[in-house]
Amino acid sequence: MTAMAKEKLIFNLVRGVTYFVVIVVGYLLFDIFIKGIPTISWSFLTELPRRSGAEGGIYPAIVGTIYLVSGAIIFALPLGMASAIYLSEYASQGRLNRTIRLAIITLAGVPSIVFGLFGLGLFVLFFGFGASILAGSLTLAFMILPTIIVSSEEALQAVPMGLREASLALGATKWQTVYTNVLPYALPGMFTGSILGIGRAAGETAPILLTVAAFFLPRLPKSIFDQVMALPYHLYVLATQHPDTEKVLPMQYGTALVLIVIVVFFNLTAIILRNHYRKKIQW
Amino acid sequence: MNTWRDKVIYTILVGSASTSIFIVLLIFFFLGKEALPFINDPGFSGLFNLRWIPVSFNKEIFGLIPLITGSVLVTLLATILMIPFGVLGAIYIAEIATGRERSFLKPFIEILAGIPSVVIGFFGLVVLSPIIKDIFGLSTGLTAITGAILLALMAVPTVITVSEDAIQSVPGAYREASLALGANRLQTIFRIIVPAALPGIIAAIMLGMGRVIGETMAVLMVTGNAAKITFNPFDSVRTMTATIAAEMGEVAFGSHHYQALFWVGIFLLIMTFFINLIAQQVLKKYQMR
Amino acid sequence: SRTGKDQKSSVKYITIKGSDTMVHLASNWAEVYMDKHKDVDISVTGGGSGTGIAALLNGTTDICIASRKIKAKEESLATEKGITPNEIATSRDGIAVVVNPENLINELSIEQIGKIYIGAYTSWQDVGGPDEPIVILSRESSSGTYVFFQKRVMSKKDYSQEAMLMPSTSAIIQSISQDTWAIGYVGLGYGVQAGDKVKMLGVKNDVESPAISPSVASVQDASYGIARPLYFYTNGIPDGATKDFVNFVLSDEGQAIVLEAGYVPIN
Amino acid sequence: MVKVPKIKLLIENVNFFYNDKQALFDINMSIPDRQVTALIGPSGCGKSTFLRMFNRMNDIILGTRHTGKITMDGLDIYDSKTDVVKLRRDVGMVFQKSNPFPKSIYDNITYGPEIHGQKNKSYLEDIVEHSLKGAALWDEVEDRLHDNAMGLSGGQQQRLCIARALAVEPKVILMDEPASALDPKSTARIEELIGELRKKYTIIIVTHNMQQASRVSDHTAFFYEGALIEFGKTHQIFTNPEKQKTEDYITGRFG
Amino acid sequence: MVKVPKIKLLIENVNFFYNDKQALFDINMSIPDRQVTALIGPSGCGKSTFLRMFNRMNDIILGTRHTGKITMDGLDIYDSKTDVVKLRRDVGMVFQKSNPFPKSIYDNITYGPEIHGQKNKSYLEDIVEHSLKGAALWDEVEDRLHDNAMGLSGGQQQRLCIARALAVEPKVILMDEPASALDPKSTARIEELIGELRKKYTIIIVTHNMQQASRVSDHTAFFYEGALIEFGKTHQIFTNPEKQKTEDYITGRFG
Numbered sequence A: 001m002t003a004m005a006k007e008k009l010i011f012n013l014v015r016g017v018t019y020f021v022v023i024v025v026g027y028l029l030f031d032i033f034i035k036g037i038p039t040i041s042w043s044f045l046t047e048l049p050r051r052s053g054a055e056g057g058i059y060p061a062i063v064g065t066i067y068l069v070s071g072a073i074i075f076a077l078p079l080g081m082a083s084a085i086y087l088s089e090y091a092s093q094g095r096l097n098r099t100i101r102l103a104i105i106t107l108a109g110v111p112s113i114v115f116g117l118f119g120l121g122l123f124v125l126f127f128g129f130g131a132s133i134l135a136g137s138l139t140l141a142f143m144i145l146p147t148i149i150v151s152s153e154e155a156l157q158a159v160p161m162g163l164r165e166a167s168l169a170l171g172a173t174k175w176q177t178v179y180t181n182v183l184p185y186a187l188p189g190m191f192t193g194s195i196l197g198i199g200r201a202a203g204e205t206a207p208i209l210l211t212v213a214a215f216f217l218p219r220l221p222k223s224i225f226d227q228v229m230a231l232p233y234h235l236y237v238l239a240t241q242h243p244d245t246e247k248v249l250p251m252q253y254g255t256a257l258v259l260i261v262i263v264v265f266f267n268l269t270a271i272i273l274r275n276h277y278r279k280k281i282q283w
Numbered sequence B: 001m002n003t004w005r006d007k008v009i010y011t012i013l014v015g016s017a018s019t020s021i022f023i024v025l026l027i028f029f030f031l032g033k034e035a036l037p038f039i040n041d042p043g044f045s046g047l048f049n050l051r052w053i054p055v056s057f058n059k060e061i062f063g064l065i066p067l068i069t070g071s072v073l074v075t076l077l078a079t080i081l082m083i084p085f086g087v088l089g090a091i092y093i094a095e096i097a098t099g100r101e102r103s104f105l106k107p108f109i110e111i112l113a114g115i116p117s118v119v120i121g122f123f124g125l126v127v128l129s130p131i132i133k134d135i136f137g138l139s140t141g142l143t144a145i146t147g148a149i150l151l152a153l154m155a156v157p158t159v160i161t162v163s164e165d166a167i168q169s170v171p172g173a174y175r176e177a178s179l180a181l182g183a184n185r186l187q188t189i190f191r192i193i194v195p196a197a198l199p200g201i202i203a204a205i206m207l208g209m210g211r212v213i214g215e216t217m218a219v220l221m222v223t224g225n226a227a228k229i230t231f232n233p234f235d236s237v238r239t240m241t242a243t244i245a246a247e248m249g250e251v252a253f254g255s256h257h258y259q260a261l262f263w264v265g266i267f268l269l270i271m272t273f274f275i276n277l278i279a280q281q282v283l284k285k286y287q288m289r
Numbered sequence C: 001s002r003t004g005k006d007q008k009s010s011v012k013y014i015t016i017k018g019s020d021t022m023v024h025l026a027s028n029w030a031e032v033y034m035d036k037h038k039d040v041d042i043s044v045t046g047g048g049s050g051t052g053i054a055a056l057l058n059g060t061t062d063i064c065i066a067s068r069k070i071k072a073k074e075e076s077l078a079t080e081k082g083i084t085p086n087e088i089a090t091s092r093d094g095i096a097v098v099v100n101p102e103n104l105i106n107e108l109s110i111e112q113i114g115k116i117y118i119g120a121y122t123s124w125q126d127v128g129g130p131d132e133p134i135v136i137l138s139r140e141s142s143s144g145t146y147v148f149f150q151k152r153v154m155s156k157k158d159y160s161q162e163a164m165l166m167p168s169t170s171a172i173i174q175s176i177s178q179d180t181w182a183i184g185y186v187g188l189g190y191g192v193q194a195g196d197k198v199k200m201l202g203v204k205n206d207v208e209s210p211a212i213s214p215s216v217a218s219v220q221d222a223s224y225g226i227a228r229p230l231y232f233y234t235n236g237i238p239d240g241a242t243k244d245f246v247n248f249v250l251s252d253e254g255q256a257i258v259l260e261a262g263y264v265p266i267n
Numbered sequence D, E: 001m002v003k004v005p006k007i008k009l010l011i012e013n014v015n016f017f018y019n020d021k022q023a024l025f026d027i028n029m030s031i032p033d034r035q036v037t038a039l040i041g042p043s044g045c046g047k048s049t050f051l052r053m054f055n056r057m058n059d060i061i062l063g064t065r066h067t068g069k070i071t072m073d074g075l076d077i078y079d080s081k082t083d084v085v086k087l088r089r090d091v092g093m094v095f096q097k098s099n100p101f102p103k104s105i106y107d108n109i110t111y112g113p114e115i116h117g118q119k120n121k122s123y124l125e126d127i128v129e130h131s132l133k134g135a136a137l138w139d140e141v142e143d144r145l146h147d148n149a150m151g152l153s154g155g156q157q158q159r160l161c162i163a164r165a166l167a168v169e170p171k172v173i174l175m176d177e178p179a180s181a182l183d184p185k186s187t188a189r190i191e192e193l194i195g196e197l198r199k200k201y202t203i204i205i206v207t208h209n210m211q212q213a214s215r216v217s218d219h220t221a222f223f224y225e226g227a228l229i230e231f232g233k234t235h236q237i238f239t240n241p242e243k244q245k246t247e248d249y250i251t252g253r254f255g
């Protein structure tokens, strides 16, 4: 076989493998889309569930998911970005820095169910928040914190050293330098990573199972100490606990579709943002 | 004035960064607090029993070994599956695909990373497990391999994304140098670029493994959850994450079973911690270059 | 928790937490009750019987739904915390033993089923079928059904190590409908709803007695041998809105909902 | 008679370390006010390291330390009481790779004055014009002050960086191979500019280019493997060096 | 009588485009065999672009195209039947920034022969010694052939890259500012080496450094804004250019 034929063959093989993954994912999305779309209607999106989810809509679950995700953002974003700024711009080689990094690695490796256990122990029971938006959001926030820190730090590191040096050499203080010449260029990247983390938070069942999610709660929460319904948990119960399998199957697909749309929406925003800013900023 | 403001900001930043340490300590504290009484009664060695029979009218046994082997089996299988797909996918996207293909493939793969694991588990139960059963002529499709395939599916985007970054960051100069010596693209990719990106690719695989070990919902739905020690991919296995997720809700708080579940959590944490630690170490070496 | 708070507002809150088996039944009750009592809000949360009982002990729920009886360990914890769990049987759940419709076996005795589940019988040949391995499906060890089945059918012996523990009843039905040689147990309601996806076996209480098919009637008159009660636990005798709700559940209307949800009314 | 120049910077027994690696060995030197001092020497000999000591830019590299003393106008710049921020204002720096901020030309110049509290619009405008003229860039960019600085050519960018440094009115300007990435025309332009600036500023310039050193500087310091081998009038160093090493280097016998 | 050198490369009416941007305008030129041809001109004039046409290195940049014809020994190198891989074997290249592979010195050299199918161990060893000697690096690395090439100094790395190019036995060697990142000593070393290599290879070198061009080359081509302004004997170009632009550039009047 000539080198050229061999090259062609192997490239086609690699292409085949890649598109196999694409097709599997495509099939998965397509399947859920096709089976979910007939269920989607205005009333499905805006009504309360009836007959324990076999009829009616998923409005409280959508709202609950949005609350939980927003809560997670409010806690995790500032904390994560501040941590990243510290690690990237301020930290020296000291023991504190090493310990923080070790902690972040550890956090990144904590399985989501363990976060659930932790949230139950700390927020629900110890702090006495009960199963509540506050407890659930905090648990999710802690879960996505390492993602936000790591990706924000990468975005900060991508800002050329020359800009910092130039600013410092002009007599700017550290914070002036970071604030005017590092953050503005790192922000898109920081948000990108964060939003990817948030997408993950929106789809997780395990951490909210024990800390916030209600299966049936026919009203919207009034305070952060209320429980909420949430899409992933709703889907989980429909898929596993409902006797009327035939009847809830369309509801399952509908819920899965809405959940995917929400997650994909977050991810797409992130991807578009990143592409947009990558094109715009050039050093 | 500036120095004063800088100091305040510095304090805030240090404080924020330190919360991670605090959280980790809290996690260990809370897991430990619930788990510790187990050491006195029924005793730490009970965890190394070969069976996991948490509910019994005779004798409850809380051996973690079958759960650990279950997790290890599924993780290994998933890793073996995700490596070719993840690495070849990354090579394709970074080196072979045309510009337009790239701009479609990359976001698509990234979207896959965001599909909730309940959805993937649901898909596995309804679609994948019958396929596995038929292909391999099994009596049931709920096996380790089914779980591994789903987990590989979930981890592949991580592997592709991170490996692709690693391949991308191989200096273009190597590529040019190789081509200028009369190497074709295939030779350049596999003899120069992939070796140069190898540490990053290994790190990507380790990160993927981390995700695989920690994933809960998908395995819960499709591996059959029989707590037995086996290394047969077509057997049903019970993983550590699935055990916690499934049993935590019904268990009597403060019981031995409850404590044992927290031990499962601790072991899980230790396992993922080491995998991530190795990944970081490899990544660091890579960045030194 | 909502309990005790918001007393000033006119809305009364009831929280229900516990067994995943019962969440949809409980939410059906809640839904109908709330339609009639606009001044009452009821939330229903799963998580498991253990979670529910723990919540009752922590004072974070008004009603705990449980598919098993409270355990001694939990009872002693309750005493410690000054809580007196009050048990109310609300309905019954018949457990149907199901196989794939292609399986020619139609009935088994409780003893035979027990031997299958403890791993003494591994081939369908052992119970008069073809020489095919038996795939054993069970609910999770955490489920009340698991324990109940162990106690009622398996003479309290341990499950076979080969038994596959499914996270849900739907998963069992799904698998049975796909695996020709599998056996499983599911709540009567699930079995009925599954239609011809699975076949419910007749159960003989002992080798001599006739096989009884699971049905609402046979569970209610206790001729069908594998059935268990489903409970509410409250802290002491309920009062106020909770009491009214419990009464509603036990009323004819409440019991009609039980039937509709696939469970068996408590006489 | 020859006027003895005032000493601006005095370097005494300076050693410098990157972690365990010593990069400078016992340097003693005095840098005259309002003159151009060139630092030459083979790659890796420590020129940049030395230069970056004067505005304590090495502080931002982890694991560095030094011994010895550097005083500017008699004040120890490494004293714990020294305000680093103020020091860097007094000691401007131009880097090898031009590094304008990805902002408008105008904003690049006003950045320094603004962070030092200057808010007056018309005053800022004056500074912009003044600095750009000082860096011989005004004519070329006058009518596009609000365009992005990244759109300028390499040579223009480098002059913008010089203008940016001038805008905070430093006393000393450090230049680390300011022309090495530039074409001959831009290089000539920068050299011309240095000739202008030396009237008002103390300039220290690192260069690889011997001709450049001899063209622009008054004094030249030759470094070799972290040590100062020879320091003196540029003319003398290039025509009649005292040390054999210096001569070998200048005549290109080694690099 | 002056020996008329054989023509190795013939360039006819060549235009080159990056997407819509034209980088080369109607170039006609003939490059003599076994001589050194220097390409000079201000930054951005198209020297690198032109150089990279000879081994079709521009092919790997998306959106490029050209018109016109380049022949090597009479064969059209852009013909659809031309084997690019074979072409690049015949036309070696050394880049501005040295780019050894992150492998051992030995593996760097053997990479080329190996991908072309050479498997014989002792033969490969011969090639390594031979190429390193050819690049005047053998003595310095002889006893650490299996060390990582990244541990070499800049100048050594650049010579390794030359050795690596020699190992595949090219006929033409392209060099894009091979010494611009090097110190004077290493530069001198490389220039010496070019003097050696010209006996066996056709060399085309891009340089910013006028002195270098005049030292090492036989012929010099002056490019300006994508056009070939003047091409001739180096001696003549530097002492008596025909075009005013050439003279202006060489005397440093613009860059």
Ligand SMILES: Nc1ncnc2c1ncn2[C@@H]1O[C@H](COP(=O)(O)OP(=O)(O)OP(=O)(O)O)[C@@H](O)[C@H]1O
Residues within 6 Å of the ligand: D018, D021, D023, D041, D042, D043, D044, D045, D046, D047, D048, D049, D050, D061
């Ligand atoms: N950040 C650093 N960490 C460790 N060593 C360093 C660092 N920067 C420079 N060095 C080392 O210190 C020595 C002096 O480096 P320096 O950059 O000052 O040399 P230089 O004379 O400026 O060289 P060049 O002409 O190549 O710029 C060199 O051996 C270099 O490898």
Ligand SMILES: Nc1ncnc2c1ncn2[C@@H]1O[C@H](COP(=O)(O)OP(=O)(O)OP(=O)(O)O)[C@@H](O)[C@H]1O
Residues within 6 Å of the ligand: E018, E021, E023, E041, E042, E043, E044, E045, E046, E047, E048, E049, E050, E061
């Ligand atoms: N990949 C590319 N895409 C678009 N334009 C390019 C690309 N590479 C070079 N150019 C443009 O083509 C023209 C010629 O560039 P080239 O790199 O050939 O110049 P050069 O003479 O080698 O310059 P230098 O001396 O700075 O290396 C320049 O205007 C440059 O901006």
Ligand SMILES: [Mg+2]
Residues within 6 Å of the ligand: D047, D048, D049, D176
């Ligand atoms: Mg330097």
Ligand SMILES: [Mg+2]
Residues within 6 Å of the ligand: E047, E048, E049, E176
């Ligand atoms: Mg060039």
